Amino acid sequence: MDKAKVAEILEEIGTLLDLKGENPFKVRAYHNAARLIGGLQQDLGALVETGQLRELKGIGEALSEKITELWKTDRLKYHDDLKASLPSGLVEMIAIPGFGPKRAQVVHKKLKADSIEKLEAACKDGRIAQLEGFGEKSQENILQGIEQLRRFAGRHHYHKALAAALGILESLREHPAAIRCEYAGSLRRCRETVGDVDFLVSAKEKDAPALIERFVRLPGVISINAKGETKSSVVLDGGIQADLRVVSDAQFPFALAYFTGSKEHNIALRVRALARGLSLNEYGFSKAGKDKDEKGARDTGSVIQCRTEEDIHEAMELDYIPPELREEMGEIEAAEKGKLPKLIEKENLRGTFHCHSTWTDGAETIGSMAVAAQELGLDYLGMADHSKSEFQARGLKDDQIPGYIAETRKLDRKFRKLGLRIFAGIEVDILENGSLDYSDKILAQFDYCIAAVHRGFTMDEMTMTARIVKALANPHVTMLAHPTGRLLLSREAYAVDMRAVIEACAKHGVIIELNSHPWRLDMDWRWWKFAKERGVKCAINPDAHGTPDFQSLAIGVGIARKGWLTRDDVINCLPADKVEAVLKARRK
DNA sequence: GCCGTTTTCGGCCCGACTGTTTTCAGTCG
Numbered sequence: 001m002d003k004a005k006v007a008e009i010l011e012e013i014g015t016l017l018d019l020k021g022e023n024p025f026k027v028r029a030y031h032n033a034a035r036l037i038g039g040l041q042q043d044l045g046a047l048v049e050t051g052q053l054r055e056l057k058g059i060g061e062a063l064s065e066k067i068t069e070l071w072k073t074d075r076l077k078y079h080d081d082l083k084a085s086l087p088s089g090l091v092e093m094i095a096i097p098g099f100g101p102k103r104a105q106v107v108h109k110k111l112k113a114d115s116i117e118k119l120e121a122a123c124k125d126g127r128i129a130q131l132e133g134f135g136e137k138s139q140e141n142i143l144q145g146i147e148q149l150r151r152f153a154g155r156h157h158y159h160k161a162l163a164a165a166l167g168i169l170e171s172l173r174e175h176p177a178a179i180r181c182e183y184a185g186s187l188r189r190c191r192e193t194v195g196d197v198d199f200l201v202s203a204k205e206k207d208a209p210a211l212i213e214r215f216v217r218l219p220g221v222i223s224i225n226a227k228g229e230t231k232s233s234v235v236l237d238g239g240i241q242a243d244l245r246v247v248s249d250a251q252f253p254f255a256l257a258y259f260t261g262s263k264e265h266n267i268a269l270r271v272r273a274l275a276r277g278l279s280l281n282e283y284g285f286s287k288a289g290k291d292k293d294e295k296g297a298r299d300t301g302s303v304i305q306c307r308t309e310e311d312i313h314e315a316m317e318l319d320y321i322p323p324e325l326r327e328e329m330g331e332i333e334a335a336e337k338g339k340l341p342k343l344i345e346k347e348n349l350r351g352t353f354h355c356h357s358t359w360t361d362g363a364e365t366i367g368s369m370a371v372a373a374q375e376l377g378l379d380y381l382g383m384a385d386h387s388k389s390e391f392q393a394r395g396l397k398d399d400q401i402p403g404y405i406a407e408t409r410k411l412d413r414k415f416r417k418l419g420l421r422i423f424a425g426i427e428v429d430i431l432e433n434g435s436l437d438y439s440d441k442i443l444a445q446f447d448y449c450i451a452a453v454h455r456g457f458t459m460d461e462m463t464m465t466a467r468i469v470k471a472l473a474n475p476h477v478t479m480l481a482h483p484t485g486r487l488l489l490s491r492e493a494y495a496v497d498m499r500a501v502i503e504a505c506a507k508h509g510v511i512i513e514l515n516s517h518p519w520r521l522d523m524d525w526r527w528w529k530f531a532k533e534r535g536v537k538c539a540i541n542p543d544a545h546g547t548p549d550f551q552s553l554a555i556g557v558g559i560a561r562k563g564w565l566t567r568d569d570v571i572n573c574l575p576a577d578k579v580e581a582v583l584k585a586r587r588k
Numbered sequence: 589g590c591c592g593t594t595t596t597c598g599g600c601c602c603g604a605c606t607g608t609t610t611t612c613a614g615t616c617g
Contacts, residue, residue: 017589025600029589060590098606100615133614137607185617198617226616228605233616243617245604258602263617270601275593281602 001074006067007038009079012091016082018101019090032058035264037067039329041530043499044071089115096145097225106131120146144223148235156240159518159555161187161194164240168199168218172244175214177207179249184259188323190558192524196241198259202252215244250301251283257309258282264328272316272332278303285315324561329526343561346554348573353382353425354450354481354513354541359404360385361393363546366408370415370422372547380421380576383408384450387428387437396426401442421576423447423583427481432456434470436477443476448583450513450541452481453494461495468496469504475586479539480505482515484522498527506534509586511571514563516556517543528563537582538563539571 014030036058037044047053048071053064070076093104093116107113110131111122119142122128128139165183173181178201182188185198201211212232216224225233225241233243247255258266259282273280279288284302306312310320318335322343325331334340355369356362362369366383373381385404386395396404408424415422425448429437436443436451443449451471459467471477484498505512512531515522520543531538540556542549560570567573571582 014589023589026589028600033589058590062589098615102614133608135608141606196617226605231604233605259617261617263601266617267601274601279602283603 001070003037003040003044006044006070007034009070009076010034010037010063010067013079013082015091015094015101016086019086019094019104020082021101021105029058029063032264033063033067039526041499041526041533048072087114089118092116093119096142096149098141098145103134106133116146116149148223148239151239155193155195156238157518158187158190158192158194158558159552160238161197161240162555164220164236164238164242165197165199167220168197168215168242171218172199172201172211172215175201175211177203177210179203180252182256184256185243185261188260189262189326190324190555190562192559194240196243197236199242199244200252200255200259201244201246202249202255203246205248208246211246212244245282247283250305253306253308253312254280254284254302255282257312260323260326262327265326265331268328268332269316272318276316322561324525324558325564327525327562329529341564341566344557344565344567344570344573346557348567348570349378349540349553349557350575351378351380351382351421351572351579352541352544352550352553353423353448353479353539353572354384354427354515355381355544356385356427357383359400359407360390360395361545366411366422369544369547370411370420372550374415374418374420376550378420380423380579382423382425382448384425384427384448387426389429389431389437390454395429395437398438398442401438401445405445421580423580425450425478427452428477429454430468430471432459432467434467436471436474440474440476443474444587446476447580448478449476450479450481451477457494459494461497464494465497465500468501472501472504472508472510475508477508477510478583478586479511479513481513481541482520482522482543483512484524484527498523499530502527502531502534502536505531505536511537511539511582514538514540514556514560514570515543516540516552516554516559517549518552518555523559525559525562528560528565532563532565532569537571538565538569 010030011034014027014034017030018027036056048068053059053067066076066078090104090108093099094101107119107122111127113119113122123139123143128134128142129136165187169181169183172178180202182200183197184200187194187197203211208230212227215232216227216234220237221234222237223235225235230246233241235241245255245259270280274288277288278285285304287303304315306315313320318332319338319340321331321335321340357366357369358364370381386393388395388397405424408422412422424446426446427450430451430453431437453468472480483501484496538560540553540560542552544550571579574582
């Protein structure tokens with residue numbers, strides 16, 4: 001059993017315990033463990049065998065035994081028993097917005113409703129409204145929630161959420177009552193996918209209702225889930241949920257930190273505050289241990305004044321932690337010791353690789369791609385059109401290669417005078433047997449080669465891993481394109497052991513592409529952190545099929561920052577003369 | 589379930605909104 005499956009089962013146990021009304025802290029222990037195991041970089045098998053599981057913070061005796069049983073026998077009796085004791089439909093039910101474990105328990109007990117369909121039927125014939133603690137309004141909301149769940153299941157791509165957020169942010173900033181405006185949540189943390197978008201505005205208390213009103217009336221709002229004095233929640237066209245909070249300007253940095261999350265990072269920060277005799281919430285610091293009826297930071301103001309998030313971190317004796325790192329993945333410990341990396345900035349990018357042209361399936365000529373790169377202020381542009389097996393993309397046949405390279409060289413000479421270098425590369429297919437789509441003799445003519453899997457996605461993980469690892473051994477391979485194939489939110493996907501692939505890149509000195517194209521965002525930031533630790537370099541590539549795709553470089557920088565990458569880890573931060581040497585290093 | 593700079597037992601982060609109540613539980617983030 002792999003660790004993703006172990007994590008999934010632990011997560012499900014947490015949910016089932018929640019449904020049973022178990023101790024919420026026990027529930028949390030399972031959810032935490034699921035997150036911990038799912039994000040583990042070490043080999044889970046090794047931890048199990050050597051009995052080191054218990055050294056992980058959050059894994060005690062009980063969880064350690066259960067994980068070991070899962071790993072060794074592929075099953076867990078505790079999980080099986082738990083599952084057998086509850087109808088599976090209840091788990092699906094609590095995905096309905098506003099409908100949680102307690103209410104699922106009630107409808108199951110009183111109405112024998114054990115599926116979304118039965119719950120829906122009970123709403124439609126009015127039985128839900130009769131239940132104690134429910135009413136007409138609840139019944140209606142459940143129906144709406146079911147509809148929303150069916151229409152807009154799942155998460156949204158970062159770029160799509162960002163586009164929606166920027167429009168809303170602009171409208172909010174235009175409001176005269178708004179002092180400071182920002183988006184927060186997973187979008188600010190640059191997660192590859194985003195569940196909902198959180199907005200935060202600071203304003204005078206009397207202006208809050210007007211801002212809430214502006215928010216719920218924005219074009220693109222298709223329904224309003226909640227609307228209070230300081231908080232509102234809506235659904236945007238396209239199904240993205242957007243939340244707004246209005247706070248005073250003094251509260252703004254605390255609220256921004258709070259709503260940026262992650263939840264786990266926030267909890268860790270609060271625990272740290274408590275250890276310093278402080279209680280931290282979205283309004284400020286207050287003295288810990290106060291009586292219930294004593295006023296908190298919301299009413300009395302923060303006992304430590306903070307103008308920015310930097311001030312808050314300083315008050316906790318931490319270096320400033322950028323939003324991208326706030327995942328409770330070691331950032332607090334690093335900030336405490338002053339060991340946070342100086343993350344890559346968008347301005348650090350000097351050029352990029354992996355661009356397509358009209359030679360294959362790109363929309364523009366190499367010349368117009370070069371002009372756009374120049375306008376972006378880049379120092380170099382790396383072309384990488386498709387290889388011959390990509391016949392649907394008009395991949396370059398052997399006899400086209402001299403022409404392709406000649407045109408690239410000619411444009412290079414022309415643009416070099418204008419301050420832009422153009423490199424002749426190729427995106428070469430990794431065939432099903434792990435060999436490459438061209439002979440070594442042809443590959444040797446390019447400045448660099450990006451190896452990529454484009455077909456045969458259905459092979460098993462071991463075979464796929466062996467296929468890629470074999471290709472990486474070819475000394476002409478400079479980079480590995482879109483490495484996991486786990487194209488997020490897409491049906492295209494293949495199973496691969498990312499750990500083995502990263503180790504192979506480390507061994508052969510292959511650079512891994514951080515593919516910033518919205519549809520190809522694939523490698524989780526935790527793997528980037530691992531790649532960095534293994535000394536593997538990264539190239540942030542737009543996989544551009546036209547000049548608008550260059551915009552996605554900003555997304556790539558965001559993911560790189562999440563992976564704790566610095567300028568030293570990203571080869572396109574190098575100037576043109578140095579990068580050429582890096583591209584050729586393997587062949588020497 | 590986990591955990592310990594006071595703890596091996598008794599804690600475990602904190603607040604807004606909704607719908608149902610008439611003081612609060614459930615849900616969410």
